[in-house]
Amino acid sequence: MARAKVVYSCSECGHTQPKWAGRCPACGAWSTLVETVAEAKPAAGRFAGYAGAAGEGRIVPLGEVEAAEVARIATGLGELDRVLGGGLVKGSAVLIGGDPGIGKSTLLLQAAATLSRSVRILYTTGEESVQQVGLRAERLAADCRRVPVLAETALERIAAIAERERPEVLVIDSIQTVYSEQLSSAPGSVAQVRECAAQLVRQAKARQMALFLVGHVTKEGALAGPRVLEHMVDTVLYFEGEAGSRFRVLRAVKNRFGATGELGVFAMTEGGLKEVRNPSAIFLSRQIDDAPGSAVCVIREGSRPLLIEVQALVDDSPLGNPRRITVGMEHNRLAMLLAVLHRHGGVPLAGQDVFVNVVGGVRLAETAGDLAVVAAVLSSLKDRPLPRDWVIFGEIGLTGEVRPVPHGEERLREAAKHGFKRAIVPKANVPKKGIEGMEIAAVRTLQEALEAL
Numbered sequence: 001m002a003r004a005k006v007v008y009s010c011s012e013c014g015h016t017q018p019k020w021a022g023r024c025p026a027c028g029a030w031s032t033l034v035e036t037v038a039e040a041k042p043a044a045g046r047f048a049g050y051a052g053a054a055g056e057g058r059i060v061p062l063g064e065v066e067a068a069e070v071a072r073i074a075t076g077l078g079e080l081d082r083v084l085g086g087g088l089v090k091g092s093a094v095l096i097g098g099d100p101g102i103g104k105s106t107l108l109l110q111a112a113a114t115l116s117r118s119v120r121i122l123y124t125t126g127e128e129s130v131q132q133v134g135l136r137a138e139r140l141a142a143d144c145r146r147v148p149v150l151a152e153t154a155l156e157r158i159a160a161i162a163e164r165e166r167p168e169v170l171v172i173d174s175i176q177t178v179y180s181e182q183l184s185s186a187p188g189s190v191a192q193v194r195e196c197a198a199q200l201v202r203q204a205k206a207r208q209m210a211l212f213l214v215g216h217v218t219k220e221g222a223l224a225g226p227r228v229l230e231h232m233v234d235t236v237l238y239f240e241g242e243a244g245s246r247f248r249v250l251r252a253v254k255n256r257f258g259a260t261g262e263l264g265v266f267a268m269t270e271g272g273l274k275e276v277r278n279p280s281a282i283f284l285s286r287q288i289d290d291a292p293g294s295a296v297c298v299i300r301e302g303s304r305p306l307l308i309e310v311q312a313l314v315d316d317s318p319l320g321n322p323r324r325i326t327v328g329m330e331h332n333r334l335a336m337l338l339a340v341l342h343r344h345g346g347v348p349l350a351g352q353d354v355f356v357n358v359v360g361g362v363r364l365a366e367t368a369g370d371l372a373v374v375a376a377v378l379s380s381l382k383d384r385p386l387p388r389d390w391v392i393f394g395e396i397g398l399t400g401e402v403r404p405v406p407h408g409e410e411r412l413r414e415a416a417k418h419g420f421k422r423a424i425v426p427k428a429n430v431p432k433k434g435i436e437g438m439e440i441a442a443v444r445t446l447q448e449a450l451e452a453l
Contacts, residue, residue: 004359008033012227058403060292076114080223085258089209097223098239113142126177128151141271155180174214242361262302280307293380297372298411305414312376317353328358344400367395369407389421400446
């Protein structure tokens with residue numbers, strides 16, 4: 001019997017080569033080359049008709065293309081529709097990743113229950129039996145009786161059934177369990193995931209069928225499988241949640257039919273996932289009144305402003321190299337803010353440990369939280385709490401200036417809606433007509449902000 005040819009495939013980008021190396025020459029990732037069996041080129045079969053799914057091979061000037069409004073399918077879950085950009089687009093492929101047990105299957109089963117009332121849908125499960133899916137459906141408050149479920153992992157059979165049933169929405173849970181009979185490698189391998197995803201996406205675009213793919217994640221929190229998987233689909237969503245918390249956050253990191261950075265918030269209950277219409281109220285649920293080291297900031301996630309609480313703890317360090325630990329924000333950003341606070345604010349923190357936490361599992365990715373982080377650090381250092389009705393936002397530059405942030409008036413109105421009476425914001429973000437019921441302190445430099453505090 002002839003010996004199988006062995007190649008080394010990169011788990012990040014799918015690059016293959018005959019010899020092992022510590023670093024992938026294609027994407028530059030370290031320790032990602034895995035030994036696999038070389039696969040023969042798949043023969044042209046039932047998927048040959050999908051080769052032109054993206055469009056006919058005809059050159060068309062953009063000036064002749066009519067910009068038609070994209071028709072969307074409402075999933076029935078407002079938070080999911082928000083993250084998708086307004087609903088599902090026919091022919092689009094959506095990849096959802098998240099930790100095991102976070103609620104990916106529950107979310108899609110609830111969406112499938114609502115979608116089944118208006119469109120044809122097919123829910124394909126490869127990790128559970130039909131009976132297990134039925135038990136989950138009984139626990140959900142949604143009516144899942146009209147959702148057709150298929151327990152199958154063979155790509156060719158799934159594609160044949162989808163071709164026969166012609167569903168408008170197809171759910172694959174999960175792509176790591178699907179395998180093609182034309183490849184000899186095990187399900188979940190780089191070759192299988194790449195080939196199965198490509199064929200399903202091609203079929204979805206050819207038949208104008210919306211496709212949901214559930215993906216596993218690695219220990220680092222990234223989607224498992226080849227990196228090219230994220231490039232094949234139109235939308236990439238991450239379903240996240242803090243350990244021990246019942247709240248879940250759905251985040252869009254790629255979306256060809258909407259804005260990235262959108263945020264959807266759900267609460268896991270006994271009856272499934274419930275939408276959180278007012279997430280600011282959750283992120284501001286303080287347990288202790290007038291606690292030092294806490295400041296409220298208004299950030300913007302996608303198309304809506306959110307009020308979040310930033311907590312800081314400053315304590316004398318017993319170490320020669322004080323610690324700077326952050327949860328929910330970039331570590332280097334905190335180090336920069338502390339340096340600016342020392343240089344332009346005259347507040348030395350060289351001998352203190354500084355810990356910063358963004359409450360609720362939200363990521364403070366934008367610079368609008370700089371001023372709130374500095375206020376929380378000062379509050380903890382001086383052991384003086386900030387008033388509960390104060391809100392603070394603004395970007396701090398290296399020269400000590402407080403720079404404006406986008407959508408300042410919208411942020412202030414969101415804070416006023418939740419009962420905040422005073423705001424410390426950059427001068428350029430102060431609206432001309434003011435905000436009814438709110439006193440606004442405009443600052444231009446870090447020194448002015450410290451005086452206002």
